[in-house]
Amino acid sequence: MAFTAENLLLANEIVARYPKTKSAILPLAHLAQDQDGYLTQDAMREIAGMIGVTPAEVLGTCSFYTMFKRDEVGRLVVSVCTNVTCLVMGGPEVLEHLEQRYASDKEVTIEEVECLAACGNAPAMQVNYEFHESLTPGSATEIIEAYKSGELTARGVSGGVAGGGQG
Amino acid sequence: MTSVIGAPNATETRIITKRLRDRPEDSWTLDGFTQSGGYESLRAALKLDPEAIGAEQVAAAGLRGRGGAGFPTGTKWSFLPKGSYPRYLVVNGDEGEPSTFKDRMLIENDPHQLIEGIAIASYAIGCNLAFIYVRGEFALGFERLEAARRDAHAAGFLGTNILGSGFDLDIVIHRAAGAYICGEETALLSSLEGDRGMPRIRPPFPAVAGLYAKPTIVNNVETLSTVPHIMRMGAAEYAKLGVNKSTGTRIFSLSGHVNRPGNYEVELGITFRDLIESPELGGGVRNGGKVKFFIPGGASSQWLTGSDEHLDAPLDMDYVQQTFGVMLGSGAVMVYDETTNPALVAWRLAKFFAHESCGKCTPCREGTGWIEKVLYRISHGYGRPQDLDLLLDVGDNISPGLNAPFSQTTICPLGPSAVSPVVSLHKFFREEVIAMCQNNDRVLHVTASDSGTSDLGAG
Amino acid sequence: MKDEREIVTVTIDGIEMQAPKGELLIRVAQDNGTFVPRFCWHERMKPVGMCRMCLVEVEGVRGMPPACTTTVTDGMVVNTKSETVKKAQDGVLEFLLINHPLDCPVCDRGGECPLQDQTLAFGPGESRYVEEKRHFEKPIPISELVLLDRERCIQCSRCTRFADEIAGDRLIDFGERGGEMQVITYPDDPFTSYFSGNTVQVCPVGALTAKPYRFRARPWDLSAVETSCQTCSVGCRGSLESSSNELVRLLGVDVEPVNHGWLCDTGRFGYEATHAEDRVRNPMIRRNGVLVECSWPEALDAAAEGIKRSLDLHGPASIAMVGGSRGTNEDAYLWARLAKGVIGTDNVDAQIGDGLPAEVVLGLPGATIPDLDEAAAIILLGPDLKEELPVLYLRVRRAAVDLGVPILDVSAVDHGLSRYASATIRHLPGEQASAAREISAALAPLIEGRTGPIVVVLGRSDVATSAEPTVAAAAIIREIPNTRFLIALRRGNVRGAIDLGLAPGFLPGRVTLESGAERFAAAWGSAPAEVGLDTAGILNAASEGRIGALILVGADVVNDFPDRRLVRAGVGGAGFVICINATITEAAADADVFLPATVWGEKAGTTTNLEGRISRVGRKIAAVGNPMPDFRIASELAFRLGTDFDLETVEEIQDEIARVAPAFAEVDAQLLKRARDGVVLPIALHRDELVLEPRRIPVIDFSWEPIKPEGPGELEVVEPEVVEPVLEAVASDEVALPADASSGVGLPEAQLYVWSAQHTAQPTPGRDNYALRLSAGRTLYDNGRTVASTPALRALIPAQTLRVNPSEISRVGVADGESVRVSTARGSLVLSLTGDANVPAGVAVMPFNIGDTGVGDLVDVSLVVTDLRLETLR
């Protein structure tokens, strides 16, 4: 979907922040991903048009970064760390448990990620980039369920703060 | 040769972590910040001659970069070519080095301290537009930084004619999107320009031609967060802290099998043992166990073991480099007790580097993947006795000589970093690894696409 | 370009050498005979240091810096062959191979692949890599012309850098990262660059392959000849390769002053036209209203008879010749000699109503292509170079982007280079002259503080507008000090044809009928006194029954002349039509005699590009059937008309040209053979640029071994067994260097033509508010012979549509894409209408020569501009 009128305003404001417009690719892609739930081809084309590069260039850039999802994902993206501290503190077990538990749940996408900078309280995960630490398989499940029921409010799929807004 | 003089007390020395420890309820707000002395250093700095700040304060304090390389910050600033404008300050908040989690804490809990540091540094180097490149996954950090920037702007600490000094500064907070390599400063600049985050060939160095090919200083979050305190304390006072050429304090991210993992700001020069065992710091290995090995400076560093020689080494960047060929790097110390399979840790690190290689250099793009695959086999019971030597030779083709500081066939040190776990396995756990590979009755069939199936178990 | 860098001394592998400071180490080593292996570095692209194959040791430098990103400094000591370096290189090679498929036997690059060569030579017998390789779907098409095999890719980024840095068409890029990194296009956005074939050429392995060449040959079966492309008038240098008497590939050869090794896709793949099914193999003659095959003597006799009859009845002015811009210089010269020296007519025109008068082409001070690099500014007033002279587009783009040369764009509509312009003057088609008056003011800020000539790329931007406004503009621009002109004419050897007299009013060697009269009367026996007609004049005269014999030399007038009604009337009205061509074109269908000619690839000689640079055209294969080279046909006709040229070989013709045609003084067969980068006319002004060095026979620039110059000045050519005369190799030491200016053999006495006429512009008629003014430039892919006969390119011809500003669409009240009736004073057509914000209001844009009907049905060449009206069909 194209940027909504509101997001388009924000997008233009983001482009204007940078001495060179191409710098805006990442923030614009976050904005589009938050809006659409993943980074659609239409969005990349629109971004290319806004900053005057080819769509291939936008795809080339965006596909370098793991946060951009180019296929549909669930409303909740759960990123579980299994890097070297979480590895020895139970991260893989949390991951395995969640993968099984949510294998057929369209609302939840479980992914394995690299170190989240939460090793002090390993193992850790993020749900739409909100940190949750010192996990066990059970507590991780409870957290996800709390998001599903609405008890916890999730950020956007891209973390929900793409624009920020200059002041 | 450096020597350890008067090892400091094994307690925290809270300078840049003071506020966030003292006022956990509002340390990130403008009020919380200004009520605890915030922006006073900026006010003072704006009255000084900009050039003097770099030379007489930052350099004199002996401040070295906290991002990993430990390069003297004042010296770096002095590399900016005279008379060439615009120039940019870019803050490296990409913190992705496994087990490093100090910058996230500073960003989330004391963003104004960073902004104050940025403002002073920008004034010192003559920059009017600074960028904070913040790791994409730090959604809360980004939010807090944005709010802090807005508030600082509204309060006149940013914007035009800051505090009536005639100095103008704007900050753009740029949220990244998940790529460890973008912590490398030239890759960061590529990424900030909207390109794939691939490191660039040096020279030219960023100080000469960096962001948008303009002179650019890249500094780490902790480095810049320290600057206001140097201004406040005075260079001489700051330089009294620490040891040898490692002055001041650093935040160490302690993790793994210790009783009290977490971030500890300590004076440089205390020992690893102090950090790991002191009751006010790591509190010892869990379950009363012993250190089997630890990784002293983030995932890229080679490892050290639980030997007295290693544990009693001081946190002195040059000492550990020269004595053991390891680095303090990003200030992450990962501790593993005797239950740990070092090959598994090595494999997970290799997997990380293979996943994060940008792909630009052949040895790194292909070599990290190769190392990962072989370490996977070794750590999962499919290893062959000759695999470790194969890995060493493959590693030697990425990092000739297998020494630290790295010699490298690659552009940036990421490729060679992936060799560190291999070398460490070889140095300290060779027997154990070879034993894992012996009498393997399990067989992994690996297809080498055009040459059919080879039976690794038989090898 | 003068290299003014300081010279430093470098020692490489123990050998001291001199080099300009700051030059790349890899280049210094190579220029001095030390080849540092490389994959990613390419001479014409910025170094990226990615593949890490070129690592060397430099004394005093830690580690191993890549030779491709290291610049030389005085006293530098380099080792490229130490054990450490060897180990690193072997390591890189092993890394490249672990994921590279072992499919060399079915790979196009097998046999000329540096990866394969190096592995065979030094690689370990057995792989230490026992893990699984990366797998991708085998080759996927990324465009109509190019396929990508991601398994074979070694991520050197040459293709992506070419697309970005050189072509400015970043339609391919790298996607993903690390081991997953691969070349991508955007989904549904194929790699439609006009220059896509270059990526195939620069790919060191077989990751990118060209559809036309795939599986056609194995490198070791190929033989090559050095040649020049004749698709357009840039004249790119190339290496033409065949296998079993079939052309299979054209590779660009890096010639500094011309093409830097690049080719456009039409040039690169157009060789397929040589093998077109519809090539005519035997002469034909009209019997009972139909063309039937006959013998050469029969056909030549009939043709000569047709000419003679008209000559006898109505005199030389009743005979006309159109065309001759597709052949070699040697062809053109003998056609000119036949027409002007034997028949005695000056009704001769190599241009087909779509160029500029010969006065302008010949008479303005000329620029060379390298002048663009050092220009104070470049003024573009002419065709869309990207569409018409693609490799010149690359050069201008480079000047603007890499060399900082400001561009002043004077045009009616946006074109390929508009986005690189520093300043723009927009005008309505036909208003070139008033736009030209604004140039001085617009130019002033651009050239401030800059030195060098102002290079004007001048041409007809559009065939729906007559040459008149462009000529008027040229007269104004010529008055700006320090201007030099590159005349942007399109067809392959149009410049050579005009230089050699295939234009009314001129004799070979850039002299007028008047100034050359004496000289040619002596050389030829006679020369016309009266200035003749150009193509439009000829067609008009023919339509009025005043042309008794019309000779069409490789001219597809129905498709190339802008006014179809006039062509039909002209060709229909001509008493006798002789057609020399390779295929039966529309106009040829009316011919009385059809003489099949050999084409590019089948004949040797020279061609002249738009700078006036003469370079060699190579003969690679023998023609199938019995076509004859043009110069032979001209000789045979002359003989039958009573003149024996007595010129048997191409070299004899070249020597005669050098003797009689003033601008060609000294440019004889020997010089042409030795001048590596060709010869720019007149030699007296361009002697400094001559390079009399051994030719670097192309092969592939990334060949593992350095390109070894083959014997001095000799063509390293394995000529097939052919019946035609072949260039004989000349031993260099027997060849005297051409005399320099001081030796007294300078410019010939005859003064070369200078255009001095004061030009008074005819006022361009105004446009009324309801009309749109038509701009009809060409597109790279059109119905022209090369594209239409090349299967690979035919599919790329765009759909015909009339592009207008979106406001016009709403004014007419139709939907975007809807069909409307388009009418001019000449005719009307139904065309689909497309809105395009880049088209200014009041203008309509339609490519020329696309589809069966089109611009040619709307244009009346007697008018200066073409205004049209739109009506809905509803």
Ligand SMILES: Cc1cc2nc3c(=O)[nH]c(=O)nc-3n(C[C@H](O)[C@H](O)[C@H](O)COP(=O)(O)O)c2cc1C
């Ligand atoms: C692979 C790689 C990753 C890095 N990641 C980071 C990082 O996340 N944060 C950081 O501050 N520096 C990182 N660095 C170091 C930076 O390149 C650079 O040295 C540093 O930001 C400079 O700041 P400083 O002088 O203040 O330390 C990394 C370096 C490499 C080679």
Ligand code: SF4
């Ligand atoms: S070493 Fe690895 S991460 Fe660094 S530039 Fe080379 S490929 Fe990229």
Ligand code: FES
């Ligand atoms: S790194 Fe130098 S040629 Fe590739």
